Amino acid sequence: MSVSVRIPTILRSYTGDESQVTAEGDTLAQVLDSLESSHPGIKARVVDESGALRRFVNVYVAEEDVRFAQGLDTATPDNTQISIIPAVAGG
Template sequence: MSVSVRIPTILRTYTGGDSEVSADGATLAEVLDDLEAHHTGIRARVLDDNGALRRFVNVYVGNDDVRFLEGLKSPTPDGTQISIIPAVAGG
């Protein structure tokens, strides 16, 4: 299943500057694997050493935060837009 993935500015060095790329996969994990196959290094910026989503990276499938869905097992229907959003903190 083909989806579009919105890439934040900080990760665009992995996508040749593209703000949106296409990827294939029936789940978020499969989409991230496909992204890694075409944009080496990007998965390590989204997932930690244990293969879990990094604490300060939010990922949305459509309008839904995957932390409240099925995490990396969240379905990614054909045509869905996935957004990778670094968390913003400050004081």
């Protein structure tokens, strides 16, 4: 399945400054693997060493937070938009 992935400014150095890229995969995990093959280094900024989503990175599949869905196993239907959004802290 081909999906569109919105890339935050902080990760655009991995995508040649592109704000949106295309990736393949039936699940978020497969999409991240596809991103990694096209844009080496980006996956490590989204998932940690154990393969789990990083604590301060939010990922949405069609506007649904994957933490409240199936995480990396969340389905990514064809033409779905995925957004990677770094969490903002402050006070």
